Amino acid sequence: MPDSTLTEHLILGIDPGTNIMGYALLKTRLRNSEIVTLDVLKMNRLSDQCSKLKAIYDGVTQLIEQYHPDILSIEEPFYGKNPQSMLKLGRAQGVAIGACLHAGMEVFEYTPRRIKQSITGKGSASKEQVAAMLHHMYDFSSESPYLDATDALAAAVCHHLQCRLDFGKGKANSWAAFLSQNQDRIIR
DSSP states (O other), X not given: OOOTTTSOEEEEXXXXXXXXXXXXXXXXXXXXXXXXXXXEEEOTTOOSHHHHHHHHHHHHHHHHHHHOOSEEEEEOOOOOSOHHHHHHHHHHHHHHHHHHHHTTOEEEEEOHHHHHHHHHSOTTOXXXXXXXXXXXXXXXXXXXXXXXXXXXXHHHHHHHHHHHHHTTTTTOSSHHHHHHHOGGGOOO
C-alpha cells in the first residue's frame, strides 16, 4: 500500500453503476485531505449495455486525463439478489478498473461494509448516513446531491484513512523505536 502519509496523492473514488456512476477526487497529504471534485456520470439515457460501458470507460479516461490521479479506490463487487444486476455492476467495475490500470494507476478495492465503517463507524450504515458524515467532515453543501457521488467520495476517504491506519502498524512499540525504524519518513 502506498505511503500516503508522506506524499501527496490524488485518489479517484468510484461508485460504479451502469445508469449513474459516482466519482470523486480527493487530494491527500499527511493527515489532510480535500475534495477536488465530486459528481456523477449519467448513462441512464443510453439504450444498450455496451454504450453504457463505453461511456464509463470514456468518462473515467477523461477524468484521468484532466486530473491525473494516481490511485483508484473502488467498491468491491457484492452479492445481491438479482444476478443480472450483479453482472451489469461487475462489468461497470471492470471497465472503470481497466481504464485506471491502462493509465498506470494503483487500484484498491474495498467492500461496501468496510467503506461505510470507515466513514461512520458502522458497517451497516445507510447511504444517507454516509453522506451526512461526509458533509460534516468536508462541508461540501454546494456539491452534487447524488448519493452515488458521496459513495464515491466515501471510497476515496476510506482508502486515505486505511493508509493512515497502516502507517507504522506493528513496527514499533514506542516513539523512540518508531523514529529509529522510520528515518526515511521524518520530515526535516
